Amino acid sequence: MLPELKITQLRHFVWVAELKGFHAAAEKAHRTQPAISLSIRDLENKLGEGLFEKRNAKTAKTELTPFGRYFLPKAKELIAHHDRVAEDMTLLAEHKTGHLRIASVPSIATRILPELLLQFVADSPDLHISFFDGNSDAVIKMVESQEVDFGIASLFHEEEHSDKSFTPIWDDQIGVVCPINHPIAEFDEIHWEELTQYRLIGNGTSRILEDTEASPLLGQSQFYISNMISLIAMLEAGFGITTLPWYAVPKDSQKLTFVPLSSPKVIRHIGIVQMNNKSLSPPAEALVEFIKQQSQDHQD
Amino acid sequence: MLPELKITQLRHFVWVAELKGFHAAAEKAHRTQPAISLSIRDLENKLGEGLFEKRNAKTAKTELTPFGRYFLPKAKELIAHHDRVAEDMTLLAEHKTGHLRIASVPSIATRILPELLLQFVADSPDLHISFFDGNSDAVIKMVESQEVDFGIASLFHEEEHSDKSFTPIWDDQIGVVCPINHPIAEFDEIHWEELTQYRLIGNGTSRILEDTEASPLLGQSQFYISNMISLIAMLEAGFGITTLPWYAVPKDSQKLTFVPLSSPKVIRHIGIVQMNNKSLSPPAEALVEFIKQQSQDHQD
DNA sequence: TTTCTTTGGTAAGGAAAACTTATCAACGAA
DNA sequence: TTCGTTGATAAGTTTTCCTTACCAAAGAAA
Numbered sequence: 001m002l003p004e005l006k007i008t009q010l011r012h013f014v015w016v017a018e019l020k021g022f023h024a025a026a027e028k029a030h031r032t033q034p035a036i037s038l039s040i041r042d043l044e045n046k047l048g049e050g051l052f053e054k055r056n057a058k059t060a061k062t063e064l065t066p067f068g069r070y071f072l073p074k075a076k077e078l079i080a081h082h083d084r085v086a087e088d089m090t091l092l093a094e095h096k097t098g099h100l101r102i103a104s105v106p107s108i109a110t111r112i113l114p115e116l117l118l119q120f121v122a123d124s125p126d127l128h129i130s131f132f133d134g135n136s137d138a139v140i141k142m143v144e145s146q147e148v149d150f151g152i153a154s155l156f157h158e159e160e161h162s163d164k165s166f167t168p169i170w171d172d173q174i175g176v177v178c179p180i181n182h183p184i185a186e187f188d189e190i191h192w193e194e195l196t197q198y199r200l201i202g203n204g205t206s207r208i209l210e211d212t213e214a215s216p217l218l219g220q221s222q223f224y225i226s227n228m229i230s231l232i233a234m235l236e237a238g239f240g241i242t243t244l245p246w247y248a249v250p251k252d253s254q255k256l257t258f259v260p261l262s263s264p265k266v267i268r269h270i271g272i273v274q275m276n277n278k279s280l281s282p283p284a285e286a287l288v289e290f291i292k293q294q295s296q297d298h299q300d
Numbered sequence: 301m302l303p304e305l306k307i308t309q310l311r312h313f314v315w316v317a318e319l320k321g322f323h324a325a326a327e328k329a330h331r332t333q334p335a336i337s338l339s340i341r342d343l344e345n346k347l348g349e350g351l352f353e354k355r356n357a358k359t360a361k362t363e364l365t366p367f368g369r370y371f372l373p374k375a376k377e378l379i380a381h382h383d384r385v386a387e388d389m390t391l392l393a394e395h396k397t398g399h400l401r402i403a404s405v406p407s408i409a410t411r412i413l414p415e416l417l418l419q420f421v422a423d424s425p426d427l428h429i430s431f432f433d434g435n436s437d438a439v440i441k442m443v444e445s446q447e448v449d450f451g452i453a454s455l456f457h458e459e460e461h462s463d464k465s466f467t468p469i470w471d472d473q474i475g476v477v478c479p480i481n482h483p484i485a486e487f488d489e490i491h492w493e494e495l496t497q498y499r500l501i502g503n504g505t506s507r508i509l510e511d512t513e514a515s516p517l518l519g520q521s522q523f524y525i526s527n528m529i530s531l532i533a534m535l536e537a538g539f540g541i542t543t544l545p546w547y548a549v550p551k552d553s554q555k556l557t558f559v560p561l562s563s564p565k566v567i568r569h570i571g572i573v574q575m576n577n578k579s580l581s582p583p584a585e586a587l588v589e590f591i592k593q594q595s596q597d598h599q600d
Numbered sequence: 601t602t603t604c605t606t607t608g609g610t611a612a613g614g615a616a617a618a619c620t621t622a623t624c625a626a627c628g629a630a
Numbered sequence: 631t632t633c634g635t636t637g638a639t640a641a642g643t644t645t646t647c648c649t650t651a652c653c654a655a656a657g658a659a660a
Contacts, residue, residue, distance in 0.1 A: 002383060002386045002387060002390065003386055003390065004307055004308055004386075005307065005382060005385070005386055006306065006307070007304055007305065007306070007307075008304055008618095021636080021637090022636080022637055022638095023635085023636075023637080031618095031619070031620090032619070032620060032621080033636095033637070033638095034619080034620075034621085034637090034638080034639080034640095035618070035619050035620075036637095037637065037638060037639085038618075038619080038638095038639095039618085039619095041638090042617095042618095047389050047390065047393055048390065048393035048394065048582075049389075049392070049393035049582050050579055053578065053579055054579060062636085062637080065578075065579045065581070066449075066578075066579075066580070066581035066584075067389075067392065067393065067581055067582055070389075070392065070398075070581075071389055074385045074388065074389070075385070077381075077385075078381055078382060078385050081377075081378055081381050082305060082378060083302055085305070085374045085375070085377075085378050086302045086303055086304075086305055087302060088374065089347050089349075089367075089370075089371055089374070090302065090303065090347065090348065092349070092367065092370065093347055093348040093349035093367065094348065098370075149366075278353070278365075278366075279350055279353055279354065279365045279366075280366070281365070281366035281367055281370075282349050282367055284366075321607080321608090322607080322608055322609095323606085323607075323608080331647095331648070331649090332648070332649060332650080333607095333608070333609095334608090334609080334610080334611095334648080334649075334650085335647075335648050335649075336608095337608065337609060337610090338609095338610095338647075338648080339647085339648095341609090342646095342647095362607085362608085
């Protein structure tokens with residue numbers, strides 16, 4: 001019942017009106033002049049009224065009818081609205097804008113994400129990012145409840161989470177962290193049994209060793225420190241040694257060093273967790289791609 | 301560079317989203333389901349991002365992606381805006397709304413226009429009308445300066461006004477107005493020379509007779525009254541008689557009667573004056589058409 | 601389980617819309 | 631007058647859109 005006005009037609013109309021000529025408008029539209037003529041005529045038919053003064057008669061200038069004059073600002077507004085929406089959506093699709101929510105385990109959150117996000121955000125000034133951290137279980141829970149677009153976690157058992165998918169990105173090897181002047185600091189790698197003679201401090205990541213041959217180490221620990229800051233302080237004070245995944249070791253520590261465990265060689269796969277049937281928002285998708293790309297580059 | 305979103309496509313998208321299905325949307329759009337599928341796919345390609353969750357996979361329900369969810373309200377707004385504009389313009393073209401300015405000579409203004417406008421406005425509740433009256437010269441001036449959309453006037457000499465067009469509507473015959481008990485009230489028509497024996501009052505319309513054989517009458521007039529109300533009062537008081545065009549005679553006078561002049565038979569053509577190269581606004585055009593139609597009907 | 605029904609996606613052909621080239625008439629300027 | 635410009639018009643082609651016919655997947659019912 002209502003006519004369906006095409007944005008293109010409105011543009012033609014506005015151009016003819018503002019450039020005062022069909023030829024000029026045609027050039028601007030990258031069309032030929034008859035195309036514009038027909039487009040305008042069609043628009044006039046749809047609206048049921050002439051937009052320009054009868055142009056076959058002796059009139060020289062292309063001039064709007066009162067009806068056309070009334071229509072012009074409305075057409076311009078509608079075009080502007082359309083362009084605003086189109087631009088918004090395009091920017092969003094190109095992840096230049098939007099809101100991104102992610103959750104990550106602390107190790108990646110502190111060691112990897114900061115500079116990675118910095119790079120990612122560089123050409124997306126309007127992108128808002130909400131960031132949460134927690135252990136892998138917490139991260140997975142947030143993915144499940146869709147509080148976040150995706151999560152970065154380890155300890156992922158596909159059997160228990162058939163509704164989610166896991167894409168491994170980082171291989172995080174467990175090793176021993178000790179002061180640089182500690183005897184084992186010289187080692188290139190170390191066997192778990194060699195640790196028994198030292199004071200081992202347990203921490204939140206220790207349970208990774210639970211199902212390995214090194215599990216006896218866990219019972220041996222006299223100290224358990226869950227807070228990472230405190231743990232590092234204790235280690236730096238020479239209080240003892242601990243096992244940690246590589247990415248959980250502070251990057252710039254002058255006083256600590258990392259020696260990989262050769263046996264058991266425990267590799268913790270950390271990667272991206274997302275819901276299977278939910279596709280990601282464009283910025284989220286873009287970040288995931290960016291992460292994959294970056295980790296690829298770093299491996300080469 | 302920016303994609304050009306078609307309103308139709310947006311409608312399809314909104315329908316699929318709100319009716320939660322392509323089939324339902326297809327029915328609403330009076331299209332087949334594949335048409336909707338293709339329309340949505342095209343829209344997705346334009347935006348560069350999926351709007352609905354991948355539907356080939358095991359997902360049952362038609363569900364929006366986050367991107368689609370974000371787009372939905374914007375699409376609805378844009379459609380609403382479009383419809384508002386389309387409706388506005390359609391109403392305007394159908395003269396259901398708008399602003400109409402006309403000028404008319406008093407005779408038509410008082411005798412014809414009131415009930416004619418009443419009829420015309422009946423189905424156009426939002427139509428605003430500005431009305432001016434004046435003698436023919438004044439009316440034509442207002443048309444020239446485009447203060448009014450068109451004018452209703454007589455005394456039109458095409459030679460002097462080649463930039464305007466005149467459409468005669470009413471034929472207004474000059475006659476004698478006298479009290480009903482006056483001797484000439486009995487006549488069916490009258491010759492100008494028969495008037496010389498009575499006291500003739502001149503008025504604003506008298507100069508119509510200037511170029512006719514009856515011009516001697518003008519010099520004979522002892523009284524001249526320009527104001528119509530006063531003139532009528534004088535006539536009703538039996539002070540004398542006058543010549544007037546038929547349409548200038550008060551319609552419902554109980555005390556006066558009109559006797560046409562048979563010689564000279566002076567017919568004053570009253571009609572519509574408008575600019576040649578300016579087309580009328582839709583309501584103006586509609587009123588002109590309405591007037592033509594009405595006068596036609598009344599003649600039959 | 602198998603079958604039926606519903607979902608939407610895909611392919612191929614045809615109708616409709618949009619655009620092109622070629623041409624025309626009208627007007628203004630040189 | 632002639633030329634250069636305006637936009638309208640006709641005919642034909644390209645592109646877009648839509649249709650019919652068919653398919654695969656998944657949920658419901660037998």
